[in-house]
Amino acid sequence: MTSVESSLVADLLDGKHRALARVITKIENRESGYRDIVSLLYEHTGNADVVGITGSPGAGKSTLVDKMARVYRDRGLTVGVVAVDPSSPFTGGAVLGDRIRMASNVGDMDVFFRSMSARGNLGGLSTATADAVKALDAFGKDKVIIETVGAGQNEIDIVRAADTVAVLVPPSSGDNVQMLKAGILEIGDVFVVNKADLAGADKTVQELEEMIHMGGGKMRVAGGHHGFSDVEVDLGEGRAWDPVVVETVATQAEGVDEFLAALEDHQDYLDDSGERERKARQRVAEEIRTLLRDDAAGIVGDEVERRGGIDDLVDAVLEGETDPYSIADEVTGPLRDCVDARD
Amino acid sequence: MTSVESSLVADLLDGKHRALARVITKIENRESGYRDIVSLLYEHTGNADVVGITGSPGAGKSTLVDKMARVYRDRGLTVGVVAVDPSSPFTGGAVLGDRIRMASNVGDMDVFFRSMSARGNLGGLSTATADAVKALDAFGKDKVIIETVGAGQNEIDIVRAADTVAVLVPPSSGDNVQMLKAGILEIGDVFVVNKADLAGADKTVQELEEMIHMGGGKMRVAGGHHGFSDVEVDLGEGRAWDPVVVETVATQAEGVDEFLAALEDHQDYLDDSGERERKARQRVAEEIRTLLRDDAAGIVGDEVERRGGIDDLVDAVLEGETDPYSIADEVTGPLRDCVDARD
Numbered sequence: 134m135t136s137v138e139s140s141l142v143a144d145l146l147d148g149k150h151r152a153l154a155r156v157i158t159k160i161e162n163r164e165s166g167y168r169d170i171v172s173l174l175y176e177h178t179g180n181a182d183v184v185g186i187t188g189s190p191g192a193g194k195s196t197l198v199d200k201m202a203r204v205y206r207d208r209g210l211t212v213g214v215v216a217v218d219p220s221s222p223f224t225g226g227a228v229l230g231d232r233i234r235m236a237s238n239v240g241d242m243d244v245f246f247r248s249m250s251a252r253g254n255l256g257g258l259s260t261a262t263a264d265a266v267k268a269l270d271a272f273g274k275d276k277v278i279i280e281t282v283g284a285g286q287n288e289i290d291i292v293r294a295a296d297t298v299a300v301l302v303p304p305s306s307g308d309n310v311q312m313l314k315a316g317i318l319e320i321g322d323v324f325v326v327n328k329a330d331l332a333g334a335d336k337t338v339q340e341l342e343e344m345i346h347m348g349g350g351k352m353r354v355a356g357g358h359h360g361f362s363d364v365e366v367d368l369g370e371g372r373a374w375d376p377v378v379v380e381t382v383a384t385q386a387e388g389v390d391e392f393l394a395a396l397e398d399h400q401d402y403l404d405d406s407g408e409r410e411r412k413a414r415q416r417v418a419e420e421i422r423t424l425l426r427d428d429a430a431g432i433v434g435d436e437v438e439r440r441g442g443i444d445d446l447v448d449a450v451l452e453g454e455t456d457p458y459s460i461a462d463e464v465t466g467p468l469r470d471c472v473d474a475r476d
Numbered sequence: 477m478t479s480v481e482s483s484l485v486a487d488l489l490d491g492k493h494r495a496l497a498r499v500i501t502k503i504e505n506r507e508s509g510y511r512d513i514v515s516l517l518y519e520h521t522g523n524a525d526v527v528g529i530t531g532s533p534g535a536g537k538s539t540l541v542d543k544m545a546r547v548y549r550d551r552g553l554t555v556g557v558v559a560v561d562p563s564s565p566f567t568g569g570a571v572l573g574d575r576i577r578m579a580s581n582v583g584d585m586d587v588f589f590r591s592m593s594a595r596g597n598l599g600g601l602s603t604a605t606a607d608a609v610k611a612l613d614a615f616g617k618d619k620v621i622i623e624t625v626g627a628g629q630n631e632i633d634i635v636r637a638a639d640t641v642a643v644l645v646p647p648s649s650g651d652n653v654q655m656l657k658a659g660i661l662e663i664g665d666v667f668v669v670n671k672a673d674l675a676g677a678d679k680t681v682q683e684l685e686e687m688i689h690m691g692g693g694k695m696r697v698a699g700g701h702h703g704f705s706d707v708e709v710d711l712g713e714g715r716a717w718d719p720v721v722v723e724t725v726a727t728q729a730e731g732v733d734e735f736l737a738a739l740e741d742h743q744d745y746l747d748d749s750g751e752r753e754r755k756a757r758q759r760v761a762e763e764i765r766t767l768l769r770d771d772a773a774g775i776v777g778d779e780v781e782r783r784g785g786i787d788d789l790v791d792a793v794l795e796g797e798t799d800p801y802s803i804a805d806e807v808t809g810p811l812r813d814c815v816d817a818r819d
Contacts, residue, residue, distance in 0.1 A: 168801045169801075171799070172802050175793075175799035175800075175801075176796050176799070413794065414790050414794065417790045417793045417800065418786050418787075418789075418790050420800040421780075421786060421790070421793070421800045421803055421804070422786070424801060424803070425773075425780065425803075425804055425807055425808065426769070426772075426773050428776070428804050428808040429769075429772035429775065429808060429811070430769050430772055430773075432772065432808065432811055432815060433768045433771070433772045435815070443761050443764060443765070444761075446761075447760045447761050447764070450518075450760045450764070451757065451760060456514070456515050456518035457518075457760065457763040457764045457767050458511045458512075458514055458515045458518075458767060459515050460764055460767070460768075461767035461768055461771050464771075465768060465771040465772060465775065467815075468772070468775055468814065469775055471811065471814030471815070472775060472779060472810075472811065472814070
């Protein structure tokens, strides 16, 4: 490790936003030294409440996140936001510009906004997001929000870094609720029907209820306009946490307090049930596995390059000289021998 | 390699169905020696037309596949079917039983049916399926059909082993067509609206058309009941292959000839466009990468066990003694050193 990394980490821990920004840039670009930095930060993490927010484009995520940040600030809490777009290889300049303007509306740097994009390495985006969250956590932000577009596997992997996941659903003809079936229903702790003043909102709430009920759980509906008016239905053997549906009109800041209360309920549940510890174990195990897998893939990738690259190997297979299993044995066999020889 | 594997391969290449069945069992269970077997078979592959068929449960895949197999047999072609269910850890006995009965209706073993299941190793199922297809191909089956339930990422990975992919869609209120958006639209070469005698079939065909049009391609609609009555719409810069929508009533064998004609059109397109070769290259490269990744993950997995297992490592992280990046460096560093030392 160089002194650059050590002093960057010292500055970050000392509360310097410029150092925080540089660390996240290093993490995003996998710049040399980023691993040592995350290693150093690790022991300072574990204090922030991490909330993941996902939902289809146009659901109103940015607006809701901005209102959330404002309420947190009013309560004297510091906030970090990582906005991740797995579908775009580059950070949209306009979007980033807008967000920085909004951030400055809040009036101080304690709402720290940051966009991240795939930069051609989609597989690594969830790891990079988790590392950026660690930087914000170690910095001392009380609340860290991960905001991501969409409901695909990449987005699901990204919000896994959060303790609590909120899924935003726009009021609609039902199409969007149907789309939720593909995995997002399982990861949502809180569902937010935003733009609850539009036609179709009640139908969307009802459809969400039905879908969550089909999962065999309990759920309750919190009326965004008049606090929690709970409808609690027990369908027998359910999940330990009952997903909550909240209605908001983010542009008017309506329902935001109720939404934050639902998030806090979930955080309390995590503590009381021992689920927070279980999740932490699971997340660390997954982090270790992912890093090991990536590192091992890097080693065999280099070995393939040393042997002339993948194209030459494909040619050899297509010309009938060898086959993929023989190639795998040739490339990884010596690695295995190396490991065995150390015993 | 033992003489068991050599003689099993010799028997398979000699046309013995019992040897084919044993080879696929070894592949499915990753029994010792299966890699050598697939290596030996590899040079005998590349002659079968491989068709992948996917679609939601109840779309009528089994019935359509059975009718396809019957038509192929009538034409004097040999057929192999691999039915894969990624959602079920075990092969459903009843389903398998039904299928065997249907197979025997066709009257001879040249329609070779085989079910495969995840057996707790979902990640490896697409590799195992591709290997089973190679066994059928090397055996000399003219047509190999991969049938799989659903439209998730696992199913998409599974049908990637096919040259041509058909997606079955039941006539519906639109829900199922909406579900297709999640990735399956891109992999379908031929779309089949089965149960075309039911209400909603025309609407489903129309919705499919619209969705494929949104993708910017051309498409044509083949009327299942009266041959191809093509509606060809050019929307400018499209795909090289224009996905075709076919209507069938598989239970009545209606539209099956038209469906097979659409598959053959696609096979011709693959040959004429050079796309078959491009796909083969891509597939071999992907096979090599997957095997290398899996083997490398196996080596680091063993190394983790040697160090006390993942649980001990997680404990060490949670107690603040280390962090995932340091663990990854410790585990894979020596591997990298080993490789470097060989230069």
